[in-house]
Amino acid sequence: IIENLRKKAIKGAYDKEKAVDAYYYIATEASKNYNKDFGHSFSASDRFSAAVDMEEYYREDEVFCNL
Numbered sequence: 001i002i003e004n005l006r007k008k009a010i011k012g013a014y015d016k017e018k019a020v021d022a023y024y025y026i027a028t029e030a031s032k033n034y035n036k037d038f039g040h041s042f043s044a045s046d047r048f049s050a051a052v053d054m055e056e057y058y059r060e061d062e063v064f065c066n067l
Helices: 002-011 016-038 043-059
Strands: none
Touching: 002 016, 016 043
16 A cells, blocks of 8 residues: 555545555555454554554655655
């Protein structure tokens, strides 16, 4: 997912809202794995916050710096 978002950034087709949706998918899958391992899952608001944080973190990457 991250590599696909980098490709979109290079092409100039990066959309922040769609990127947050993609990172939300990652956070949801991570929550499922965490629940399987430890018996606790994260709320939707926690997963969304993590998705926003991931988007900001990766947007600061050198490929995304011009956005």
